[in-house]
Amino acid sequence: MAVTIREVASAAGVSVSTVSRAFISPDQVQAATRQRIMEAAAKLGYAPNPAARSLRGAGTNSLGLIIPDIANPFFPPIVKAMQARARRQGYTVLVADSDEREADELETIAAVSKKVDGLILWASTLGEERLRELNSQMPLVLVNRHVPGIPELHISLEAGIHQAAEHLRAYGHRRCVFVNASRAELSRGKSIQESFEALDLSLVELGPYEPRFETGVHAATLVAAHGATAVVAHNDLVALGVLHQLAKLGISVPDQVSVIGIDDTLLASVSTPSLSTIRIDPEELARQAGDLLIDTIAGKGGGGPVSLVEVGSRLVPRASTGPAPR
Numbered sequence: 001m002a003v004t005i006r007e008v009a010s011a012a013g014v015s016v017s018t019v020s021r022a023f024i025s026p027d028q029v030q031a032a033t034r035q036r037i038m039e040a041a042a043k044l045g046y047a048p049n050p051a052a053r054s055l056r057g058a059g060t061n062s063l064g065l066i067i068p069d070i071a072n073p074f075f076p077p078i079v080k081a082m083q084a085r086a087r088r089q090g091y092t093v094l095v096a097d098s099d100e101r102e103a104d105e106l107e108t109i110a111a112v113s114k115k116v117d118g119l120i121l122w123a124s125t126l127g128e129e130r131l132r133e134l135n136s137q138m139p140l141v142l143v144n145r146h147v148p149g150i151p152e153l154h155i156s157l158e159a160g161i162h163q164a165a166e167h168l169r170a171y172g173h174r175r176c177v178f179v180n181a182s183r184a185e186l187s188r189g190k191s192i193q194e195s196f197e198a199l200d201l202s203l204v205e206l207g208p209y210e211p212r213f214e215t216g217v218h219a220a221t222l223v224a225a226h227g228a229t230a231v232v233a234h235n236d237l238v239a240l241g242v243l244h245q246l247a248k249l250g251i252s253v254p255d256q257v258s259v260i261g262i263d264d265t266l267l268a269s270v271s272t273p274s275l276s277t278i279r280i281d282p283e284e285l286a287r288q289a290g291d292l293l294i295d296t297i298a299g300k301g302g303g304g305p306v307s308l309v310e311v312g313s314r315l316v317p318r319a320s321t322g323p324a325p326r
Contacts, residue, residue: 003041003044003045003046004046005019005020005046005136006136007044007046008037008040008041008044008046011040011043011044012033012036012037012039012040012041013036014033014036014037015136015149016132016133016135016136017135017136017149018033018037019037019041019136020136020137021299022034022037022038028299059117060115060116060117061090061091061092061117062091062092062093062094062115062116062117063082063086063091063092063093063094063116063117063118063119063120063290063293063294064093064094064096064112064113064115064116064118064119064120065079065082065093065094065095065096065119065120065122065289066095066096066097066098066105066108066109066112066119066120066121066122066124067079067095067096067097067098067122068097068098068099068100068122068123068211069097069099069100069211069212070095070097072211072235072237073236073237073265073266073267074235074236074237074263074265074280074282077265077266077282077283078282078285078286078289079093079095079286080286081282081283081285081286081287082286082287082289082290084286085286085287085290085291086290086294089290089294091117091290091294093290094112094115094116096108096111096112098124098125100123100125100182100210100211101125102125102126105121105124105125105126106126106130109121109134113134113137113138117138117139117297118138118139118140118141118293118294118296118297119134119138119139119140119141119293120140120141120142120143120289120290120293121140121141121142121143121145122143122144123143123144123145123182124142124145128147131145131147131150132147132149132150135147135149135150139293139296139297140296141153141289141292141293141296143155143285143289148306149306150306151292151293151296151306151307151308152306152307152308152309153285153288153289153292153309153310153311154308154309154310154311155280155285155310155311155313156310156311156312156313157188157191157192157262157278157280157313158191158195158312158313159312159313159314160262160278160279160280160312160313160314160315161191161192161195161232161278161313162195163278163314163315164195164232164260164276164278164315165195165196165198165199165201166199167260167276167315167317167321168201168230168258168260168321169199169200169201171258171321171322171323171324172323172324173201173229173230173258173324174200174201174202174229174324175202175204175226175227175228175229175230176196176201176202176203176204176228176229176230176231176232177203177204177205177206177219177222177223177226177228177230177231177232178192178193178196178203178204178205178206178231178232178233178234179206179207179209179215179216179219179223179231179232179233179234179238179239179242180205180206180207180208180209180234181207181208181209181210181211181212181215181233181234181235181238182208182211182234188234189205189208192232193205204226204228206219206222206223207219207234209238211234211235211237211238212237212238212241213237213238213240213241213244214241215234215238215241216233216237216238216239216240216241216242216243216244216245217241217242217244217245218241218245219231219233219238219241219242219245220241220242220244220245220246220249220251221245221249223242223246223257224246224249224251224257228257229256229257229258229324229325230257230258230259230260230321230324231257231258231259231260232260232262233259233260233261233262234262235261235262235263236261236262236263236264236265236267236268236275236277237261237265237267238261239259239260239261239262239268239275239277239320240261240267240268240271240275242259243259243271243272243273243275243320246259253273253320254273254319254320254321254322254323255322255325256325258276258320258321258322258324259275259276259320259321260275260276260277260278260315260320260321261275261276261277261278262277262278262280262313263277263278263279263280264277264278264279264280264316265277268316268318269318271320273318273319273320274318274319274320275318275320276315276316276317276318276319276320276321277315277316277318278313278314278315278316279313279314279315279316280311280313281311284311285311288309288311292307292309295307
C-alpha cells in the first residue's frame with residue numbers, strides 16, 4: 001500500500017500540516033525540520049501527489065466560507081463584510097451552506113475546496129480526525145469549533161452571558177430557561193449554566209434542537225410549563241420564535257416572561273417587543289476570520305503556535321426584558 005502523509009509525520013515527529021508545508025511551501029518550514037521530513041519520506045518511500053501540488057501551487061485567489069444556515073439573518077452581514085475585506089486583499093469569497101448536516105458539509109467541502117486557496121468552516125459538524133485530515137490538505141480555519149493544531153476563531157460569549165445573568169437577577173428573576181439549539185457548540189450551554197449558577201439563578205436547559213424559528217415556537221410551550229420567568233435562546237431566530245408563541249399563548253413579554261437572544265441581528269431591533277440580545281459584532285468576526293485564513297494561506301507564523309483569535313460579546317438590553325412578575 002502507498003505510504004501516507006500521516007506515516008511520514010509520525011516518523012519525523014511532526015504534524016501532518018508541517019509535512020504538507022514541507023512539500024508545498026518548503027521555505028515556510030525550518031531547515032532542520034524540513035531535512036528530517038525529507039529523510040523520513042525517503043526512507044518510507046513517500047511521494048506527494050504532483051497533480052495536487054500543481055493545483056495548490058497555482059492559487060485561485062478565492063476563500064471558501066461554509067456556514068451552517070445561510071437563511072439565518074446572523075450570517076448575511078458577516079458574508080458581506082468578509083467579501084469587502086477579502087476584496088481589498090485580492091481575494092473573492094465563495095459561500096456555501098452545510099445545513100448543519102455532516103454529509104452535506106462533506107459534500108460541500110469536496111466541491112468548494114477545488115476552487116479556493118483555503119476554507120473557513122463555521123461550527124463544523126465533522127469529527128476531529130476528518131478535520132485534521134482536511135487541515136493537512138489545505139489551509140483551514142475553524143469558527144466556534146476547537147481542534148488542537150488547527151487555527152481557530154473563538155466567539156467568546158462569556159462577557160455577554162454574564163451581563164445577561166446580572167441583568168435578569170437585578171430584575172428579580174430566579175427561574176430561567178436556556179433553549180439550546182446546537183449539538184456542535186456544547187460550550188455555549190455550559191458557559192450559560194456556569195454564569196447563571198454563579199449568581200444563584202436556577203437554569204433549566206431545553207434541547208438541543210435545531211437553531212430555527214420553529215424551535216422557539218416549540219420551546220415556548222415548555223417554558224410556560226416550567227414556570228420560568230426568563231428565557232435565554234440559542235440565537236435571535238429561536239428567541240423570535242419564543243416571542244411569537246408566547247404571544248399566541250397569551251403570555252405577556254416582558255410582564256410575565258423576559259426573553260433574551262444571542263447575535264443582535266437586524267430582526268432583534270425591529271421585533272415586537274424589541275429583543276434584548278447578546279451582541280456579536282459581524283464586522284469584527286468577518287475581519288478576524290478572513291485575516292486569519294489569509295495569514296494561514298501565506299504561512300505567517302507557520303513555525304510557531306497555532307493561531308487562536310477571540311471575538312467578544314456584550315448585552316444589548318431592549319424591551320423584551322423587565323422585572324420578574326410578583
